[in-house]
Amino acid sequence: MLASAPSEESAVKKLGSKPIVRHWTLLAAAALLPLLLSLIFSYFAARSQLGRHMNSIGESLMNQSEQISDRAQDMLNTLQRFAGQPCESSLIDIQRISNLNAYFRSIGLLQGNQIVCSSAYGSFTGPLNALISPPLFNTQHLTSSISVAGTYGVPHRSAVLYLRRPHGDRGSYAIVEGQYLLDFMQAVGRPRGDVLSLRVGDGYAIRSGWLPPNNNPLWGNSQLTLHSTRYPIALSVESPASEFLRIWQQLLLTFLPLGIILALVFSLMANNWLKRRLSFHDEMRRAIARDEFFVVYQPVYSNKTGEASGAEALMRWQRSNGEWVSPDIFIAAAEAEAMIIPLTRHLLSLIVRDSADWQVPAGFHLGVNVAAEHLQDASFLDDIRQFARHMALHTQQLNITLELTERSLIGDPQTVISKLEELRSEGFRVAIDDFGTGHCTLSYLQTFPLDYLKIDKGFVAAIEQVNGETPVLDTIIQLSHKLALQTVAEGVETPLQFHYLKQRGVTFIQGYLYARPMRSEEMINWLKNPPPFPPEI
Numbered sequence: 039m040l041a042s043a044p045s046e047e048s049a050v051k052k053l054g055s056k057p058i059v060r061h062w063t064l065l066a067a068a069a070l071l072p073l074l075l076s077l078i079f080s081y082f083a084a085r086s087q088l089g090r091h092m093n094s095i096g097e098s099l100m101n102q103s104e105q106i107s108d109r110a111q112d113m114l115n116t117l118q119r120f121a122g123q124p125c126e127s128s129l130i131d132i133q134r135i136s137n138l139n140a141y142f143r144s145i146g147l148l149q150g151n152q153i154v155c156s157s158a159y160g161s162f163t164g165p166l167n168a169l170i171s172p173p174l175f176n177t178q179h180l181t182s183s184i185s186v187a188g189t190y191g192v193p194h195r196s197a198v199l200y201l202r203r204p205h206g207d208r209g210s211y212a213i214v215e216g217q218y219l220l221d222f223m224q225a226v227g228r229p230r231g232d233v234l235s236l237r238v239g240d241g242y243a244i245r246s247g248w249l250p251p252n253n254n255p256l257w258g259n260s261q262l263t264l265h266s267t268r269y270p271i272a273l274s275v276e277s278p279a280s281e282f283l284r285i286w287q288q289l290l291l292t293f294l295p296l297g298i299i300l301a302l303v304f305s306l307m308a309n310n311w312l313k314r315r316l317s318f319h320d321e322m323r324r325a326i327a328r329d330e331f332f333v334v335y336q337p338v339y340s341n342k343t344g345e346a347s348g349a350e351a352l353m354r355w356q357r358s359n360g361e362w363v364s365p366d367i368f369i370a371a372a373e374a375e376a377m378i379i380p381l382t383r384h385l386l387s388l389i390v391r392d393s394a395d396w397q398v399p400a401g402f403h404l405g406v407n408v409a410a411e412h413l414q415d416a417s418f419l420d421d422i423r424q425f426a427r428h429m430a431l432h433t434q435q436l437n438i439t440l441e442l443t444e445r446s447l448i449g450d451p452q453t454v455i456s457k458l459e460e461l462r463s464e465g466f467r468v469a470i471d472d473f474g475t476g477h478c479t480l481s482y483l484q485t486f487p488l489d490y491l492k493i494d495k496g497f498v499a500a501i502e503q504v505n506g507e508t509p510v511l512d513t514i515i516q517l518s519h520k521l522a523l524q525t526v527a528e529g530v531e532t533p534l535q536f537h538y539l540k541q542r543g544v545t546f547i548q549g550y551l552y553a554r555p556m557r558s559e560e561m562i563n564w565l566k567n568p569p570p571f572p573p574e575i
């Protein structure tokens with residue numbers, strides 16, 4: 039066993055507090071998330087419900103105003119028939135029409151901007167603006183229709199003035215009683231405390247009340263503005279903040295119980311998952327203690343020498359109940375659970391134990407996978423040197439190759455470069471593993487001190503015909519030649535793949551075609567009597 043066993047134990051212990059903090063953080067997040075979501079969801083549902091309500095009362099007020107405007111237009115049409123006639127002859131008819139239409143405060147005839155006949159004031163003649171109270175500052179606005187604060191004789195009640203002047207300067211006017219609109223606005227607005235306001239043309243805004251200001255961006259007063267497509271009518275609906283809060287509260291009563299149930303379910307699920315994860319952490323520690331891990335070695339063929347040039351060490355885990363755990367799972371879990379360093383130390387100690395029986399040729403390569411966390415850890419150089427010292431006791435002139443993934447090179451490049459340079463000067467070799475699958479840019483290949491580039495099996499699997507197109511693979515091979523890196527192809531399974539790679543100058547071949555990963559004793563026997571290789575196509 040490696041002498042690092044005590045520090046392995048302390049590393050495992052030291053890492054214990056982090057998962058507990060993460061455990062509670064995740065549990066809190068699982069419980070809070072549904073509650074937060076139900077708050078957010080009910081907030082937007084309340085906004086939308088209030089929006090629908092405001093739109094509906096806005097539209098009914100708009101309908102009402104447009105209908106009133108339609109009636110005013112009909113009235114102006116009717117009055118046009120008296121245009122140009124003396125007031126004395128038409129006044130009785132005009133008054134009769136006015137009495138029959140209770141909407142109108144007064145109707146009458148115009149000559150230019152002068153009233154010449156009025157249902158309310160008889161044959162009184164005076165400027166149209168004198169009918170409006172207070173009179174308009176700018177009479178330019180007196181074109182077709184305008185809302186006003188009051189009229190002559192009824193100065194404190196709003197009204198809407200409609201005008202028609204089709205034949206030169208002879209026209210008619212009709213004043214709609216604003217109280218009808220106000221009554222309607224109050225009737226639709228009162229139940230929920232809404233305030234409605236309506237403006238015709240550039241006139242006075244007829245309002246059904248006032249809201250105390252509340253500009254809180256999340257739950258302040260709400261406002262909706264609508265414009266008529268047929269008349270110059272603009273109206274707005276304002277809803278008090280208290281109404282939004284009331285709807286939100288109501289919806290929360292529906293969503294919150296659901297949120298609480300989901301929070302319970304999520305936290306139970308998270309708890310179970312975390313327990314499983316934590317127990318995985320413990321399980322790995324137990325598995326190390328119970329010696330459930332072992333190492334298999336996969337020989338690598340050299341196209342230069344025509345024989346095995348080395349082997350890659352790969353870890354295996356078989357639980358005491360016989361169940362296998364795939365390296366893809368336990369390596370990823372060990373990385374996530376901060377267990378990869380103790381596990382790698384264990385791997386190194388297992389290799390040392392295996393190597394006691396080895397008789398391998400001088401210069402035999404042994405590839406060992408190194409995780410990014412370990413490479414960046416302060417203990418890395420000591421661990422590797424100690425491993426090499428122990429190996430040297432059994433096996434002379436073994437070339438140890440550290441296989442790094444692309445992820446290992448990202449982080450603090452200067453420290454990684456200096457560690458790798460130190461190790462290379464001591465005789466270790468460095469390979470970049472699974473090349474092309476990580477986040478590595480091509481410039482990394484130039485920056486880092488590397489000896490081998492291991493082409494990922496995904497690119498090898500893409501070889502389907504001898505002269506087929508595998509542009510990425512071809513580029514990787516050419517690139518490694520240019521950078522004077524030796525290439526190792528992983529996952530070579532067919533003679534076709536083998537010959538394709540050999541033709542393109544790939545030096546080392548690893549894969550089931552040559553040899554499967556095997557136990558240490560098996561590899562020793564296999565090396566003594568290897569099967570004939572390479573195969574014919």
Ligand SMILES: Nc1nc2c(ncn2[C@@H]2O[C@@H]3COP(=O)(O)O[C@H]4[C@@H](O)[C@H](n5cnc6c(=O)[nH]c(N)nc65)O[C@@H]4COP(=O)(O)O[C@H]3[C@H]2O)c(=O)[nH]1
Pocket residue numbers: 336351352353354364365366369385407408409441471472495528529530531548549550551555
């Ligand atoms: N389909 C196919 N696969 C082939 C062939 N030849 C070899 N392989 C598999 O390809 C993987 C090569 O290892 P890797 O790229 O380093 O990929 C390794 C490595 O990243 C990681 N791993 C395994 N053992 C260790 C270890 O001791 N330490 C660390 N840090 N990682 C390890 O787990 C990965 C998977 O390991 P394995 O399951 O052992 O899978 C191994 C090997 O069994 C082939 O012809 N066809």
